[in-house]
Amino acid sequence: MNQSLPATTDPSPIGEGINPDTAPGVRRRPALLPRTLLWQTFFLIALLLTLALATWSQIFRHFEDPARARDLAQMVASVVNLTRTALINAEVQRRTELLIELAALEGIRIYPAEPTDELRPLPDTRSMRLLTDEVRRQLGTHTRFAARWKSLDGFWVSFRLDPDDAQDFWVMLPSERLEQTHAIEWLIWGGGALLVALIGAYLIVSRISVPLRNLARSARVVGSGRTPPHLPETGPLEIATVAKAFNQMAGDLARTDADRALILAGVSHDLRTPLARLRLGIEMSGAPETDVLAMVADVEEMDRIIGQFLDFGRGEPQEPLQELDLVRLVCELAEPYRLRGIDVAVDVPKRLITPVRALPLRRALLNLIDNAVRYAGEDKPISIKLANREGEALIEVADRGPGIPEADMDRMRHPFTRLEDARTNTKGAGLGLAIVERIIASHDGRLELRTRDGGGLRAIIHLPLERTRAARARGIASGNTASEQL
Template sequence: MRAVIGSRVLWAWLPRTLLWQTFFLIALLLTLALAAWSQIFRHFEDPVRARDLAQMVVSVVNLTRTALINAEVERRPELLIELAALEGIRIYPAEPSDDVRPLADTRDMRLLTGEVRRQLGSHTRFAARWKSLDGFWVSFRLDPEDAQDFWVMLPSERLEQTHAVEWLAWGGGALLVALVGAYLIVSRISVPLRNLARSARVVGSGHTPPHLPETGPLEIATVARAFNQMTGDLAHADADRALILAGVSHDLRTPLARLRLGIEMSGAPGPDVLAMVADVEEMDRIIGQFLDFGRGEPQEPMQATDIAAMLQDIAQPYRLRGINIALDVPKSLVHLVRPLPLRRAVLNLIDNAVRYAGEDKPITITLDRREHEVLVEVADRGPGIPEGERERMRHPFTRLENARSNTKGAGLGLAIVERIIASHHGVLELAGREGGGLRAILHLPLDGKRAGRARMLGADSDLGEA
């Protein structure tokens, strides 16, 4: 369980974009390559350096031994003082009770001590500290046959890698230059892909994106060229669709108007005329729904609109038909919306409420402003929609099983509302109503970048206002 949680946390911290994933992968490979190169260089350079240092140590020991042998006895103390002052080399006689600390057991030290012992003899000893003095200590004898050992100390600075910092700086600089180059190389791929994704989102929203530059690597240029061709074909298809819809609107509705006129003038009994006229009106409404759905996302620009006044205007014709519509709206609420599409969405919700709840049951329209959104709600007392079917009912040409006996409607009403509210960057919510019925709620966001800012004047409602 902990392993699973750990892997999820690790994946959460990893970059998600192609640019940074590729960049970090290249950075990791470059870092590993630099580390491997450093280890290989050190592996072959350490023996050479150990031989050079060993030769320097042996030379110091031999020169010290020769100086001590050839110096007069009374001048040896003066010689030792000069060596300590001028060269930092200290010489002390070795005693069995000396407190010494051995050298670090590293590959460098093993190579160095092995080479020094090979030249000075197997009796040579080494230490990192003699009594309280730190340094590189080497034992030697004035004469190979002599049992008396001496300690000679070389300053640690002579054994340190004087160019290590420089090598590190040059290596870090080379790595930095390589990473900058890798970023520039990867960005040549990621930038066109981001532009392609941005244009794809524009196409998905129903608009025509700008022309993508067909430059760069062959594969990227080929994709951009294919995408530009696709968007051009879609633009032509949209133009053809608009032309066809205009023809359908004229060619279908004109015969329906003549048919309605003929029915009204046929002299048939009144109830039969009303039934046939109602069927013609239903056919005209269904054609209107098909045309609305076929037009796609609304293209009307956002305008500052008094939604409260719009709802009053929408409800009035229904009240004249005798439908009980109650309004619970403020005196004024101005918001940036697309007026005609929003009006069409509210009309579709009211028509659905009238169709499935009946003209004798009340319909309530509520307008409210919340902290981050404006709510437009149409509530009825019809059979409602089961919770498991609400998501499916948003799809076009979808109807409930118990509504099949009612042949009215094409199942496009909620799909059109869903598309219109999506163009406002809002949400259509379908919820049950206490006591039976359906609540269809339009959530219009108050995001200044999208839907502007709403202002509400007054708080009085006109519930039941005629």
């Protein structure tokens, strides 16, 4: 529901056209591959070890297959020659009994070959080709092979009782005699060796990842403006060197921060006090009113620029997060401008509470409203909208000024940046948007700049609500090992 303040007439919805995958400050969808150095390196080593084991297995098979083929061919040739000899020397009446005994005791079946035999060839593999070539070399080129004779599976080899005979016989050897009996043992031992190597790789990589996680955690502490704990300068030389350099950097930053605070205090006292005396002197000088107003405006502009330098020099806000009704804050900020006669249209709901840093957020909104008034002029309307959308609180400040070209919007977020033509009236130090960007980033939010239909600029602040902030906090906690930061 709208408050008693005038409602805006700008129909553009807050945040319209935002792509959640490409908008700045929005986390991208998680990748399928691990993001941490530990698991990336571990999987890389695991892949290398697996490829190495597979390569050595193929190398071993490549050189072991010919020797094994010779041994198997010798066994097959011996069985065929013994079978042939037994059949030749056996009495004709007892050959049937001999064939039954060979089948029962040795698993060797012998059948006469016929032109109508249904045969299935052996698999066309390197090891099988080596075996058949070696058997043919020993038994003769007329030797044939099959994996199935009629409905019986096995290793079938043809032979002749006499080389001059045209009649062939088939002898079947059980497939078990040709299989590699130690294949399972090799697989078990290879898998065990790979497992031991992977455990060792994990332990080695963890020695690197743990110090890096500590370094990333301390870097986030430095990024938040606090002094990190002292990192242990132990371990491998490279890790110890990095830890020592980081500790030195953290100490230098702490001293620089203390010096900056001292300088800011001196600037605030030494510059603003003479400016106050200068303004008082101008007002009491008796000069024409137009000259007095112009000089007072210059003094106020100088005071405002000094304030921007001080705000930017303070760095990240250190005020804790507190529950705040953004509706009340927006209405309080808009009222003084309305009392000055500026047309400020406010569109807000009944209530919208979220944890924020009240003073820095107030400063950011004032910067946006001041920019809108300065560049649009006090005779043009200013629009302020507040909405709750998709887990975010959106605050929009829109004006009817000259606006910012699309190509320059990202550049305008940088400190000490001003346009040459679009919004140049040109006063200020170019720190307003940089200060707002920094304050909103400290809330895990983002600042969006967009052109306004009909001319002007829309500055949209995205602040995460309490549920969204809690979800992001959980994401940060779970992503510490990945050295990620929202």
